[in-house]
Amino acid sequence: MLNKVVIFGVGLIGGSFARALKHAGAVNTVVGMGRSPASMARALELGIIDVVGGDMAEALNGADLVLLAAPVAQTGAILAAIAPHLRPGTIVTDAGSTKSDVVAAARAALKDKVAQFVPGHPIAGRETNGPDAAIIDLYQGKKVVLTPLAENSAADIETVAGAWRACGAILHTLSPQxxxxxxxxxxxxxxxxxxxxxxxxxxxxxxxxxxxxxxxxxxxxxxxxxxxxxxxxxxxxxxxxxxxxxxxxxxxxxxxxxxxxxxxxxxxxxxxxxxxxxxxxxxxxxxxxxxxxxxx
Amino acid sequence: MLNKVVIFGVGLIGGSFARALKHAGAVNTVVGMGRSPASMARALELGIIDVVGGDMAEALNGADLVLLAAPVAQTGAILAAIAPHLRPGTIVTDAGSTKSDVVAAARAALKDKVAQFVPGHPIAGRETNGPDAAIIDLYQGKKVVLTPLAENSAADIETVAGAWRACGAILHTLSPQxxxxxxxxxxxxxxxxxxxxxxxxxxxxxxxxxxxxxxxxxxxxxxxxxxxxxxxxxxxxxxxxxxxxxxxxxxxxxxxxxxxxxxxxxxxxxxxxxxxxxxxxxxxxxxxxxxxxxxx
CATH class of the missing domain: 1.10.3660.10 (6-phosphogluconate dehydrogenase C-terminal like domain)
Structure with missing residues (x-):
């Protein structure tokens, strides 16, 4: 059971992750982070998230897992904003469609905390987006590819894998390349x-x-x-x-x-x-x- | 009302044409022609055709309309086989996906009877085939493109167009090129x-x-x-x-x-x-x- 999960971007990918975790009883509190107040309010109204996060330090405080599901162009900026507030025990993962560049961005932004970042890519998508597109079973029977770093601990990788398994996904592992x-x-x-x-x-x-x-x-x-x-x-x-x-x-x-x-x-x-x-x-x-x- | 329609190839395209015409009450008798006795027997069993044609002269005798719906590579050979038995009053059309080559084949095979050939192309298809794939509504709301020849009479073009309209199709006209x-x-x-x-x-x-x-x-x-x-x-x-x-x-x-x-x-x-x-x-x-x- 994850106590607190923070999700950046609560559209199809992030919102469906939240819905599936909640449906599986695998999370206590989901905090949503995003640039659009309207999307955040809608995600809250739909019960996808429990809290709209504002202050980064407060949002990350006590978080077990952070999922980056915002547009990939924002990944570097979000990681840089997270870095100063990232405490031991919090694992960060992402849902980006490319991995070598995300790993490079993570190394640049997180530096000596990069071991806390486990890169991932759920192979599920549709042409719809926004909180209203989020569904419980988007990941059911679908593949999630993790591309772990040499620095990642087996336990941290398993935490990320376990969360995706709770969403019904089938886990695969590849190198980023x-x-x-x-x-x-x-x-x-x-x-x-x-x-x-x-x-x-x-x-x-x-x-x-x-x-x-x-x-x-x-x-x-x-x-x-x-x-x-x-x-x-x-x-x-x-x-x-x-x-x-x-x-x-x-x-x-x-x-x-x-x-x-x-x-x-x-x-x-x-x-x-x-x-x-x-x-x-x-x-x-x-x-x-x-x-x-x-x-x- | 067409009294007698002869169809070469009673799979998805030809069989669905027969089914739709019958469903619309637009034909009395459908004669099936084809190389596979098993397919012909199945088309008869399914009620797609009324008669399995054998002799070309007999099949074409008194036919109002002939549809070529066999693989396009056979078009030239079928037209050549039809030519000696093609009498005034019988109109021939086809369902091939290309038209310039079909027109050339028709001119070569039918010679001074080419005015009786009105080329056509129904824009409907699936990956299924054979008589069992034939359905009543394959052409419902779909386009059929006719590419008439300068030699065609307006009445003959209208006979072909009317048969397709009876199948629910929407008629369009283009030049073969x-x-x-x-x-x-x-x-x-x-x-x-x-x-x-x-x-x-x-x-x-x-x-x-x-x-x-x-x-x-x-x-x-x-x-x-x-x-x-x-x-x-x-x-x-x-x-x-x-x-x-x-x-x-x-x-x-x-x-x-x-x-x-x-x-x-x-x-x-x-x-x-x-x-x-x-x-x-x-x-x-x-x-x-x-x-x-x-x-x-």
Whole structure:
């Protein structure tokens, strides 16, 4: 049981963490911290948080766990503001989509207290946001990746892992570098590609005609281009080296496929498409089985 | 009322056309033609067709309308087989995803009877196939694009349009060339990009690790990579010139975006992402409003 949890940012990610912990009876008091008084008031009204925090020292006093769930661009500033008031026994974690940059920011801001910071990334998201988007079961059956530091104690890592398990999540561990390479490939690159396609179409002179005939395939392919431009700008920049490497590999793949198409090489095109279809089918069967909760 | 409709291919597209026409009371007899005796027997058993056609002359005798809904690679061969038995008063249409190549095939096969061929493309599809996938309302509220020939009579075009309207579809008209440019951009290119991404990931040495962390964004982005490799090979080749042009434009877009990322130009990246998000939101609101049937 955690006595006091402080959450920076009480939208979809932070608010759902609070709701799930409360639902599991895993926390006594949740203190919300954030820049928008309206969001804080709404989170309080919805029962997501028990207290709207103001003064940093008071908010952190006696806290067992601090979750950073504000936009990642604020991570460094929040860590710097926390640092002077961070006492032994308080563990800080985050929910950022990139980890190498967060670790660097944490080392810079927390200095000799960095052992108290256990980086994390819940793999759950939607296009909705704000306290009203927060739900009890956002993390149910979903993965949370922790990327612990060499300085972290096993007990502190377990405190963070235990909180996420109480939310129904399945815990995984990667190094920050592994994490960033993996998510560059399976998340950050697809977002960049979807944004690029919609922008490409929107800038054509006959964009209105094109959009008129876009159908369900287009809808699903571009769903992630409905995500927050600011958030994905920050993620793209934060994971720049890994994302550039994945983008280069993909552009090389497109160059090859273009050559097959220009040469009318149906067998080579079909080989690429068939390998993709097969791999996706295997993935879909494995993942959907793993993430579908057992019937009650 | 159509007295006799002949359908080549009684899977999702052809079978749903038959079901919808029957449901609307718009046809007396549906004759199914196809290479798989098992599929034909199943379509008969399900009541999708009334007769399994065998002899081409007999099947076409007295037919008002013929729909080609077999894989597009068979279009030329089917048209050539139809040609000698095609009598005045019978109109032929198709459901292919590309139109310039179909028009060329129709001109080659039907010669002086080409005026009887009205090309079409219903914008409806799923990953399912076969007679069991056929449903009454596949076309309800969906677009059907006709790309008439200069030789078509207004009355023949209206017969095809009327059949699709009886299925609940909304009729649009484009030239074959316009059609192929539009669908290269909003359908064929996204399919190629999704296949390319999954193949790219599947070929990496750490593919298993990557797939393990792929989540809902990846699932939606790559859903169309679950489509038939043969069908999309054929579509890619059939629409080669327009698809190459769209692919080149997209690769130029990626090259620009890569330069922004390499230069850490957050403002330029955000401009692309924000334009895409805005355009997609507008599209989503307009399309989803248009395609959602009014409450009954």
């Amino acid at each position: 592994e994490h960033d390479k993996v998510f560059a490939a399976v998340s950050h690159l697809p977002h960049l590609l979807a944004f690029a396609l919609v922008d490409d179409i929107a800038n054509k002179p006959h964009a209105a005609l094109l959009f008129q005939y876009a159908a369900s395939g287009f809808r699903d392919f571009t769903r992630i281009a409905g995500s927050s431009p600011e958030m994905w700008r920050d993620i793209s920049l934060a994971n720049q080296p890994a994302l550039l490497a994945e983008l280069d590999a993909y552009m090389a793949q497109l160059t090859t496929l273009r050559a097959h198409l220009a040469a009318s090489d149906g067998a080579a095109i079909e080989a690429v498409y068939a390998n993709a279809q097969h791999a996706r089918q295997q993935w879909s069967e494995a993942i959907e089985t793993a993430e579908t909760p057992a019937p009650k | 316009e059609h192929d440019k539009v669908f290269a951009a909003v359908s064929h290119l996204p399919h190629l990009l999704a296949f390319a991404l999954v193949d790219d990931i599947a070929n990496k040495p750490h593919a298993a690790l990557l797939f393990q962390y792929a989540a809902s964004g990846f699932r939606d982005f790559t859903r169309i990579a679950g489509s038939s490799p043969e069908m999309w090979r054929d579509i890619s080749l059939a629409n080669q010139p327009a698809l190459l042009a769209e692919l080149d434009a997209y690769m130029a877009q990626l090259t620009t975006l890569r330069a922004h990322l390499a230069a850490s130009d957050g403002a330029a990246i955000e401009a692309v992402y924000a334009n895409a998000q805005h355009a997609r939101q507008q599209w989503s609101e307009a399309i989803e409003t248009a395609e959602t049937p009014a409450p009954k």
